[in-house]
Amino acid sequence: MVAMSALAQQAGVQAGMRRGGALMLLPHAQFQQRAAQLEVEAQQAVALALLQFTPQLAQVEEATLLLDVGASLRLFGGPLALCRRVRASLRALGFSATLGCAPTARGAWLLARSGGGRALKMATLLRRSDGLHVSVLPPARPYLAWLEGIGCMTLGQLRQLPRPGLQRRCGRALLDMLDDAGGMRPELYQWLQPPASFRARIELFDRVEQTSALLFGVQRLLQQLTGWLTAHQFAVERVRLLLEHERGRQAGPPTVIEIVLAEPTWRDAHLLRLLKERLGRQELDAPVIGLCLEASQVQPMAPPSDALFPEPGGSKEDWQRLLEVLTARLGAENVLQAAPLADYRPEHANQWVSVQQKIRAPAARAQLPPDLPALPRPAWLLAQPIALLMREHRPYYGSPLKIISAGERIEAGWWQSLQTRDYFMAEGADHAHYWLYRERPSGGDPAEARWYLHGFFA
């Protein structure tokens, strides 16, 4: 027995018990085989996520991670705030951990291995560690019987033993570890090197059929992405989330959700918001069993420079972020920007494209006709012109319409769809202004010309 739930602990199950003993206490207990491979993967996932707090992170014995936060304390607002953030990050990842914080790495390790705690001064650390049992140190474990025999139970008592004798009996490693904890020896660690490219995946606990249930997994992957980006000083431009479906007989290709950012980011809050909206729109064809996140395009991080007098309308990045969130929920085809075209036909001149396309303002401006104010153009353009009835030789739309402008002849598009139209402005009995056109049939009888309504002057 290595670990147990709180319920099992209440029933009297203890670490180190055999399976049979636990079954006697709890006949319906469920057992999980310990998987070394999964433990290693979990530790690597945590290590990657914690890289957002410091680049100096080492994996050491007994499933412990050492973080050198000496350079990060000021940035994160002191040891207390940093511990809180590390703990929040671990919770987001879905793991529980004991945190120890001390001036030396081995001292922090000792505190973490014996229930956690903070010792910010060397004297506090020595006092705390002196009370710990000698079995905390791995090199001392083979000699536990001997140490108990001479009455040496705590680290404090171990320190008082003569060093040459202790080294001769228990080996160099035990002394080194004691010296490390006391800060009497420089400590050397192999710092973790983050992988060159980012790809993280998790298996879900169950087959998930609703996208909202995937958010927790996404949040966990984003924590790892944040750590990786911070370690490399990268900002991400494009991420891919793969929703993996059932393997086996109903195997299908994974569903891909791709998010392209206008402004590269290295924080997870905005990415989480975007992925949440996109997942809310996504329809799942098959249950999802795994998630995989890839950073497919990155670029060096460029932290924003704060203005002394900020603009009242918010920064350009805020605006881009807003458009991205809107696009993620409503779809790219519903969030549009104007891209006018130099064309005589009104339907073709009035082009709107997705905001994700990059259009330079001068280029859009250049497509507008030069004599703009002289052109009567209605603000609302009907997608489909409405054929009008004729009453007393006048077009009729709710009321007889009175033509109040000279005609504007538009005859273009022979290469595509020929338009031969005479546009007029008209006023109804309700004094609203309408934009009409008369279709000129080519070569036909002008009396058969039909009238259409094409817009409203708003």
Place this chain on the structure above:
Amino acid sequence: MSRFASLVAPETLHPSLWLASQLARSSGRCIDTGFAALSSQLPGGGWPQGVLIDLLLQQHGIGELRLLRPALQALGRRPIVLLQPPHAPQALALAALGLEPSQLVWIRSGARSADALWAAEQVLRSGCCGALLLWQNHTRGETLRRLHLAAQTGDTLFCLLRPLAAAQDASPAPLRLALHTAPGGIDIGFVKRRGPQRDVPLFLPLTPTLFQRHASLDRSTPAALATRSLLSALVS
């Protein structure tokens, strides 16, 4: 004596107090409407920013954008969001109104109607936009309150354009105007404002750009004649 003075000028007691016969002073920022006749009738002398403005339209396409044009121009280069307009907006016409194509964003309603309200709230809370024009047909009271609250987080010029029938319903908007067509312009009815009740609609000459110079000629002169007089018989 001092009591009497505070009754005459209650704004000396507190800036948000006013007499029923006078216009309130606006606490927030306002944009000039560009029409002196209208500005003088609004508390603060213009369109208030960062609140819900309820515009009730007789029908679409009666000059609502022409009415807002000077205010939208005054926003400079800040983005203008058209949320769920009744028809496709024409960039050419809006450019003729003085709005750059690059500052316009047209958001269509998605499959769900709640998406438009969600988008409106996002736009208002971000505070990046100069103006948000939202077209809605049926809006519930709690939605309006929520939009009004969201509008107060920034200084976006937020106009909600609804059918005239909505004038019957209560609204938290501090300014509600009803727009009717009129020969040569529009009539503005003051449904609600922080000021004295005004039953006579305000006429603003607003014709499409091309006919601006003929505006005054097109309008029939208001016949202010005594009834049954010889002249009125001639005129009619």
